[in-house]
Amino acid sequence: MPPPRKDRLFAGSDAKDRASEARKAQEALQERYRLGSLLECGGFGSVCSGTRLSDGAPVAIKRVPRNRIWHWSELPDGTSAPLEVVLQDKVSTGFPGVVQLLEWLELPSDIVMVLERPEQSQDLLHFIRARGFLREEVVRQLFRQVLEAVRHCTSCGVLHRDIKPENILVDLATGQAKLIDFGCGTYLQETAYTHFAGTPSYSPPEWTRFGWYHGEPATIWSLGILLHEMVCGKMPFRRGWNFSWGQLSLPQRLSPECQNLIGWCLSMHPLARPSLEEVFCHPWMQDIHLP
Numbered sequence: 001m002p003p004p005r006k007d008r009l010f011a012g013s014d015a016k017d018r019a020s021e022a023r024k025a026q027e028a029l030q031e032r033y034r035l036g037s038l039l040e041c042g043g044f045g046s047v048c049s050g051t052r053l054s055d056g057a058p059v060a061i062k063r064v065p066r067n068r069i070w071h072w073s074e075l076p077d078g079t080s081a082p083l084e085v086v087l088q089d090k091v092s093t094g095f096p097g098v099v100q101l102l103e104w105l106e107l108p109s110d111i112v113m114v115l116e117r118p119e120q121s122q123d124l125l126h127f128i129r130a131r132g133f134l135r136e137e138v139v140r141q142l143f144r145q146v147l148e149a150v151r152h153c154t155s156c157g158v159l160h161r162d163i164k165p166e167n168i169l170v171d172l173a174t175g176q177a178k179l180i181d182f183g184c185g186t187y188l189q190e191t192a193y194t195h196f197a198g199t200p201s202y203s204p205p206e207w208t209r210f211g212w213y214h215g216e217p218a219t220i221w222s223l224g225i226l227l228h229e230m231v232c233g234k235m236p237f238r239r240g241w242n243f244s245w246g247q248l249s250l251p252q253r254l255s256p257e258c259q260n261l262i263g264w265c266l267s268m269h270p271l272a273r274p275s276l277e278e279v280f281c282h283p284w285m286q287d288i289h290l291p
Contacts, residue, residue, distance in 0.1 A: 025105045029112060033059060044068060044183050045110070049117065052102075059102060060117040063110045064183075071186075082111050087185045090156045097149035099169065099180045118171035118178070124230075125165035133233030136258055142170070143227055144288045145177040147280060150219060153179070154276070159188045159215045162198040163222045165229055175291035188215055198222075201235065206270050217270035220279065224265025231258060236266065257284035 036049035045064035052059055064082070071083035081089075081104070088101040105112040124142070128134060134142070146168060153160055160167075162184040169178045184197040192212040196203055204221040207213045228236040231254055248266055250259045261284045267273045279285065 025107055029105055033061060033114065035061065050114070058117045058119045060099075060115045062113040062115060064113070066109055066111060069111060084183050084185065085111070085113060087158050087182045087187075088113065088115075090158055091153050091182070093152075093156070095149075095152045096176060097145050097178055098152060099178045115180075118169065118173070118176070120172040121169050122172055123166050124168040124170055124177070127170050128165060128230060128233060131233075134230050136231060136255060139227070139230045139258075140285065140288050141175065141290060142168075142177050143223075143230065144285060144290060146179065146223070146226070147276065147285075149177070149179040150223070151276060151280075154188060154216075157188045158182070158185055159219070160185050161218075162202070163219065163226060164199055164202055165226065168226075190214075193218075201225075201237075204270065205268055214270060216276060217273050220265050220273045220276065221270075223279070224262055224273075227258075227265065228262050231262075236262075255284070257282070260284070 032053060034051045034053060036051065038046060038048050039060065040047040045062065045068060047060055047062045050059045050061040051057070064084070069082045069084075072080055073083045073086040075081050075086055075089055085101070085104050091098045092101040094100070100116045102114045102116060104114065122130075146163070150160070150163070160179065160182060162181065163179070167179065167181045169180050170176075171178070186193075186197065192214050194212050196207050196213070202222045202225055204213050204218045207218070225236060228234075228250075232251060236248060248263060250262060254262075261279070261282050264272075264274050264282075265279070274282070
């Protein structure tokens with residue numbers, strides 16, 4: 001796959017050159033894509049549906065205000081870019097379980113990312129809510145794909161840090177799950193992280209207690225919450241729940257293997273949680289037919 005195309009602004013040395021480059025980038029966006037409906041809007045910016053005019057392919061167009069971008073890094077060619085773009089570029093290697101970055105543009109007040117978008121898709125949160133909860137056989141297929149996506153990111157040196165149903169897109173035509181939104185992501189490291197980025201209700205107890213966490217155990221914790229949400233239709237813990245005193249209660253309708261995996265992933269001590277490969281090897285994860 002060729003690297004994501006990028007149109008850079010601010011190459012000129014004065015205001016006139018910058019204004020000219022801004023117009024060119026905006027025109028390039030309008031020439032290549034037709035903007036559709038608003039898909040999502042929040043503190044990070046906005047995401048709209050779009051269509052690539054050259055071939056009619058559906059895309060998602062994410063626009064992030066420059067003043068909301070706190071971390072910059074470098075692309076392989078040395079170009080300075082927002083960290084989200086750099087991380088998205090690292091994982092956009094054609095792997096089907098992660099949404100692909102097609103190109104990005106730098107405008108005077110915004111960064112624009114153009115991403116692939118399955119034509120018939122729904123985020124996992126709405127997918128679950130429409131059904132109340134998901135049957136174990138459906139969950140196993142989707143959860144396995146999320147694990148594969150996490151393993152792919154790890155192999156690329158990327159830690160997503162915000163795994164939750166809203167950030168998993170389900171292709172309704174094929175059943176393919178795709179991990180999206182690397183806005184809270186960072187580089188993978190072996191040492192502890194002392195800064196949290198992501199959704200607080202998915203943060204592991206070691207962060208709440210001690211102010212630090214390691215990448216893999218924290219990811220496994222968020223995967224345990226995700227698995228609970230999929231099979232139960234709700235979060236495992238009440239807001240404000242004290243980790244040191246609570247008990248994890250699971251419906252009796254769940255298979256013993258499923259209950260065991262959820263409980264293992266949600267172990268209070270990070271060293272007691274499974275590794276990613278141990279989750280793959282768990283009995284509940286075997287003999288799965290993927291799309």
